[in-house]
Amino acid sequence: MMITRSPRHDMMMIGVFALVVLTMPIWLAPFGAAYPDLLQKFVIFGIMAVGYNILFGLTGYLSFGHAAFLGVGSYSAVWMFKLFTMNVIPAVIIGTLMAGVFAVVIGYVCLRRSGIYFSILTLALAQMCYNLAYSVLTPITNGETGLQIRPTDPRIIDAMFLEPTERVPTTTLFGIDMTGYGGFYFCAVALIITFFISVRIFRSPFGLKLRAIKSNQNRLNYTGINTRPYLLIAFVISGMYAGLAGSLLAVTDPLAGAERMQWTASGEIVLMTILGGAGTLFGPILGAWIIKYFENIFSAFNDGRLHEIFSFLPDTLESIAVGISAQFVGEGWHLTLGLMFMLIVIFLPGGLIEGFNRIVARLRPGQARRRAPAVEEKEAS
């Protein structure tokens, strides 16, 4: 609930965050998650969630269509690779901008309504994009096969400077390979920058007005604020974040398919944000990490692993334990996720961050109390 914090405090917070992100390959190793492919997903979907939070967390407008922007970002980036250069910078810039253009159009249409009607409109438009990608737009999207890099692509800029090769080239940042750890660090820097931007938005008068929209849009109208442009800007910013995430997906794996734009993908972003804590700075990132972790690690658990874990039990108990828990791992990881989501929505409507805050408050009793009224001017700014 603290919105105002001194810029110094924020810089320290961002510094710590940067450290946490950059050292992910180290501290995630014990969890079995420190391989480039998954690390890239952690940071990329972190960006996605941070952006989504600017719309949903601040204004309360629930979009079910953000995967469309992710898709637009991916397709645009792959086209940049095909047509111009395998350097990732132009791809990322154009991917983000194209998503922004789509967000202006889709946002303009959808923001004529609020509440559930807004959500339905975003869902409908995103599904339209998805269907178009499979039908009329196949010359651009390459339909079900997905858009791929081929040795025969023109790559105009690369052709001017590099020797033509027979192999399919990889994405680079001025010569640094962007598919392995290089790609992770590139995306990690992007996450830190975008997180910084989101902190600035959270602390700004603009952010305060966005919160006011969530709290009582009606009051805002009678207070002299036209909410439409604010909403559109928040929508476009979050759409561009999604576009950036989409183009980074293409950077780390230059292939774009329409399944990225499906409504389930949009739903996943909503889950991430709510799971971690909508409207909090870290919540959505945490949510993204947890969901991606489950999706990749939990789903890979098989009966062998389970037998290993429960091997300390007597044989009959072991097979019962394995039998029950097998429903929750592997193919069944969605079940675990669903349960977890349910528990959080029921017991911690503010998400995991709320749970975390409660624990902290419990550990430091009276702290919140003492800070309250009587103490008049004790602001350290």
Next chain:
Amino acid sequence: MDTVVLDVADVNKNFAGLQALSNVNLKIKEGKTHAVIGPNGAGKSTLLNVCVGRLQPDTGSVTFDGEIITGKKPYEINQAGVARVFQTPEIFADLSVEHNVMVAALAKRDGSFHPHAFRNLVSETAIHDEALAVLEDLGLKRMREMKAESLSRGDKRRLELAMCLIQHPRLLLLDEPTAGMSRHDTNQTIDVLKRIKERGMTKVIIEHDMHVVFSLADWITVLAQGAIIAEGPPEEIRGNPKVQEAYLGGAHE
């Protein structure tokens, strides 16, 4: 001689057969406190809704400061200088008391749209100081860091009043500003409203509490079933038999 700030001319409003306002004419003069009274369902709130652009009148027009405001958007009317306190408090329940007032101040300063996306709220010291001053004035400063939602009903009303006052409106519309307040709080609010009056702010006040009405009003309009049945200075209204009847026996017809 007196400038007319708000001119409501021949306004009619019908809700599916219910005549909520019929041929209402009202002139609010500069610097005056104008009370509108009447039994429940008389159309008082509807009248304010028409003035702030929440409802469009079926016929008739509203002129503010010489400019017709019927058909304008609520935020445009607010920017023109009309602020309103609602009958059921409309505040930003999830924000702190202080931020509620700051939003109003920012709205006033920046107009309907201004994306100060990269400034920190901490550096908005002028706005912050002003907000604290207004909160102090209304006895809410102690609670400035509390969530607005946790305030008592009376305090929510005062907070809404604070949000209006920080905008220095040319016309302040108050829909039952003391409903739900204790006697003590009511008196305190009367004091605040008297002080505002000394500063020359024009007000329309809807109120059921006659103590409040007679302490503040320069002029009283009585509405009953959507029509104006009496109008005049307080002394005259107090003794008017038609008014007594509307309040006591209006329900019989």
